Amino acid sequence: MSDGPTITTIAQRAGVSIASVSRVLNGLPTKADTERRVMSAARELGYVPNSAARSLKSRRSNQLGFAMADIGNPVYLAMIREIQPLFKAAGYRLVLHSTNVDEADEIDVLRGLGERYIDGLIMVPLRVTAEHLNMFAAARAPIVIIGSVPEGTPVDNVRTDSRKGVRLAVGHLHALGRRRIGFVNGPVDTVPGAARSAAYAEALPALGLPYDPSLVEVGDFYRTDGARAVARLLEREPDLDALLCANDLIALGALDVLRRAGRRVPQDVAVAGMDDTDLATIAWPALTSVSMGSAERGRAAAELLLDRLDNGRRAPRVVTVEPRLVVRASTTGEETP
Amino acid sequence: MSDGPTITTIAQRAGVSIASVSRVLNGLPTKADTERRVMSAARELGYVPNSAARSLKSRRSNQLGFAMADIGNPVYLAMIREIQPLFKAAGYRLVLHSTNVDEADEIDVLRGLGERYIDGLIMVPLRVTAEHLNMFAAARAPIVIIGSVPEGTPVDNVRTDSRKGVRLAVGHLHALGRRRIGFVNGPVDTVPGAARSAAYAEALPALGLPYDPSLVEVGDFYRTDGARAVARLLEREPDLDALLCANDLIALGALDVLRRAGRRVPQDVAVAGMDDTDLATIAWPALTSVSMGSAERGRAAAELLLDRLDNGRRAPRVVTVEPRLVVRASTTGEETP
DNA sequence: CGGGTTTCTGTAAACGTTTACTGGATGAGG
DNA sequence: CCTCATCCAGTAAACGTTTACAGAAACCCG
Numbered sequence: 001m002s003d004g005p006t007i008t009t010i011a012q013r014a015g016v017s018i019a020s021v022s023r024v025l026n027g028l029p030t031k032a033d034t035e036r037r038v039m040s041a042a043r044e045l046g047y048v049p050n051s052a053a054r055s056l057k058s059r060r061s062n063q064l065g066f067a068m069a070d071i072g073n074p075v076y077l078a079m080i081r082e083i084q085p086l087f088k089a090a091g092y093r094l095v096l097h098s099t100n101v102d103e104a105d106e107i108d109v110l111r112g113l114g115e116r117y118i119d120g121l122i123m124v125p126l127r128v129t130a131e132h133l134n135m136f137a138a139a140r141a142p143i144v145i146i147g148s149v150p151e152g153t154p155v156d157n158v159r160t161d162s163r164k165g166v167r168l169a170v171g172h173l174h175a176l177g178r179r180r181i182g183f184v185n186g187p188v189d190t191v192p193g194a195a196r197s198a199a200y201a202e203a204l205p206a207l208g209l210p211y212d213p214s215l216v217e218v219g220d221f222y223r224t225d226g227a228r229a230v231a232r233l234l235e236r237e238p239d240l241d242a243l244l245c246a247n248d249l250i251a252l253g254a255l256d257v258l259r260r261a262g263r264r265v266p267q268d269v270a271v272a273g274m275d276d277t278d279l280a281t282i283a284w285p286a287l288t289s290v291s292m293g294s295a296e297r298g299r300a301a302a303e304l305l306l307d308r309l310d311n312g313r314r315a316p317r318v319v320t321v322e323p324r325l326v327v328r329a330s331t332t333g334e335e336t337p
Numbered sequence: 338m339s340d341g342p343t344i345t346t347i348a349q350r351a352g353v354s355i356a357s358v359s360r361v362l363n364g365l366p367t368k369a370d371t372e373r374r375v376m377s378a379a380r381e382l383g384y385v386p387n388s389a390a391r392s393l394k395s396r397r398s399n400q401l402g403f404a405m406a407d408i409g410n411p412v413y414l415a416m417i418r419e420i421q422p423l424f425k426a427a428g429y430r431l432v433l434h435s436t437n438v439d440e441a442d443e444i445d446v447l448r449g450l451g452e453r454y455i456d457g458l459i460m461v462p463l464r465v466t467a468e469h470l471n472m473f474a475a476a477r478a479p480i481v482i483i484g485s486v487p488e489g490t491p492v493d494n495v496r497t498d499s500r501k502g503v504r505l506a507v508g509h510l511h512a513l514g515r516r517r518i519g520f521v522n523g524p525v526d527t528v529p530g531a532a533r534s535a536a537y538a539e540a541l542p543a544l545g546l547p548y549d550p551s552l553v554e555v556g557d558f559y560r561t562d563g564a565r566a567v568a569r570l571l572e573r574e575p576d577l578d579a580l581l582c583a584n585d586l587i588a589l590g591a592l593d594v595l596r597r598a599g600r601r602v603p604q605d606v607a608v609a610g611m612d613d614t615d616l617a618t619i620a621w622p623a624l625t626s627v628s629m630g631s632a633e634r635g636r637a638a639a640e641l642l643l644d645r646l647d648n649g650r651r652a653p654r655v656v657t658v659e660p661r662l663v664v665r666a667s668t669t670g671e672e673t674p
Numbered sequence: 675c676g677g678g679t680t681t682c683t684g685t686a687a688a689c690g691t692t693t694a695c696t697g698g699a700t701g702a703g704g
Numbered sequence: 705c706c707t708c709a710t711c712c713a714g715t716a717a718a719c720g721t722t723t724a725c726a727g728a729a730a731c732c733c734g
Contacts, residue, residue, distance in 0.1 A: 004451055004477055006690055017714045022692060031712065046475065048451030052398065053690030055389035056719050063432070063454075072418050081409050084435050093454070095400070096433045098421050114341055114385025117400075117430070138383065140341055252619060282589060284621030343720055354684045359722060368682060390720030393689050 079298030165323030166199035226253030285329035416635030502660030503536035563590030622666035
């Protein structure tokens with residue numbers, strides 16, 4: 001665990017200058033003899049270049065960041081699964097930031113860009129505040145935001161159409177003859193919470209159904225919160241015949257509660273989730289869910305970032321991923337294998 | 338996106354030397370006046386220290402690594418969930434390496450330690466080869482290995498008792514009156530595959546049951562492979578009344594196949610998984626599973642690493658996490674809420 | 675007010691690379 | 705054989721910090 005060899009060590013052993021060592025190691029033209037001596041000295045010493053020194057000089061860290069609220073959430077996991085291999089293939093390491101639903105933490109990550117320990121960042125912010133926008137504008141490294149940002153924000157952006165996603169789900173439930181369609185949301189002051197709430201409120205009238213606020217219940221984006229919210233909703237509105245849940249975790253909670261209450265899914269109550277995570281096919285009955293294209297969003301974000309890294313002066317780009325309804329047993333009662 | 342301010346910029350603006358700037362920023366004693374001027378200059382300029390320069394000088398990167406085969410696997414996810422907050426609380430960033438079941442990749446990660454971009458590493462190796470051992474010995478930064486390593490290996494080590502875990506599960510199934518207990522394993526040339534295979538083979542005789550190789554089937558540690566393996570096993574041994582699966586994903590595959598074959602779980606076939614991941618409570622029926630303490634292992638590994646970082650000369654330590662059987666509906670038919 | 679402490683600040687070196695510049699050696703062409 | 709171009713290799717500076725050292729300033733006390 002002693003100090004490792006540096007190019008100076010190599011230079012001494014090979015009897016050349018450190019410049020020659022550097023040149024050989026970087027594949028610049030050198031006399032065959034010098035090259036041979038340097039290479040074998042390097043091999044014998046087990047030389048590995050020091051990344052801090054390299055970064056300091058080259059002004060690149062060969063690291064990229066991904067920041068999200070909570071690694072436990074399968075949505076982010078789906079993104080990471082796409083992002084990691086792309087980063088790796090492009091020669092970048094992945095630095096992970098889980099901000100734990102803490103806004104100050106998010107800002108810290110953005111400020112951290114100034115330390116230049118990463119060459120770029122993909123972030124999925126919970127909210128986009130004025131402070132976020134300031135940091136985006138001042139950032140000294142490229143940023144890709146997953147989630148909507150105001151027009152003109154100087155970052156690449158990947159978004160989905162929540163409105164359409166909710167419309168797909170509600171339309172599906174309606175087409176199945178359901179008329180009392182409950183909605184279980186997460187906190188409405190988050191980006192997805194707000195979008196999904198608004199979308200639900202406008203999807204019903206579009207189908208000729210009244211918007212009934214007592215069919216809406218809010219918890220958090222987790223299974224147990226979802227279960228509690230559904231329990232409240234069921235008590236208040238015992239005649240509901242369908243539930244749209246703002247994510248799959250909430251939908252799992254719904255399944256738990258409905259099962260315990262003796263309601264059959266989907267015969268008595270049809271249940272649909274959102275995000276179409278891996279959990280959807282593990283649940284029983286398998287969960288109908290609106291895919292918000294998490295994997296695609298991850299991939300698109302990584303591609304945008306990598307592209308910008310070798311073309312810094314491009315105009316910011318917006319990629320929109322289309323939601324897609326994945327129908328499974330929890331609404332139709334037929335198993336899709 | 339232009340070049341950021343450095344301590345030199347600050348020094349000029351504040352009319353002091355760079356040494357004073359550095360001292361103020363590091364909280365070393367300074368005259369109140371100098372301090373005020375430096376701080377306000379730093380604030381006005383939006384100064385953020387350059388991490389490469391800092392690392393180069395201080396020989397620490399403030400980054401720690403976690404390397405595993407596949408981020409998609411919920412076992413590793415459970416570990417990350419524990420590791421990340423501990424690292425963060427100790428002031429370290431997390432660099433993630435998913436080696437994609439590629440051994441050369443694992444070795445690369447170990448070699449990367451020489452670049453000193455991380456101050457330490459937690460690794461969950463697939464196999465521990467001679468080359469691994471060489472790298473461990475030569476490593477210039479502390480390593481914690483999750484999974485067994487030979488006695489005397491100079492790394493901290495967190496392990497579980499697979500033998501006992503399998504014994505718990507088999508014992509449970511036996512106590513429920515099951516006598517034809519199949520075993521669905523992953524590749525036996527991996528660390529967990531080998532351990533679990535050996536453990537199964539010795540658990541049965543200990544209970545007075547014969548070890549019947551035709552009750553064993555091998556696939557991979559994934560759901561679809563598991564399903565295929567179970568299908569083969571069922572065809573060959575239609576009278577089996579219990580299945581032990583070497584991880585939860587395989588067990589999920591087993592549930593799929595059994596359901597499709599019209600076998601009731603647990604009445605006809607009791608199913609137990611291993612690892613007790615989140616999936617176990619999402620599955621239906623909820624999965625009895627042997628917890629190998631993934632979360633604890635993650636936590637223990639992080640603690641060992643952090644401890645070693647401020648006490649480098651300590652003898653290598655081994656922490657063993659006890660497996661624990663978590664009984665759920667897939668073996669007893671009673672739901673645990 | 676002088677000597678000795680104490681406290682603060684500046685100069686300069688160092689961390690391990692990369693790279694512009696310069697000079698020496700070699701080879702080609704006249 | 706001289707000139708000039710070409711090719712390599714070495715010297716030194718630079719990247720942005722931290723820190724040992726030395727000097728300056730301030731203070732205390734007799």
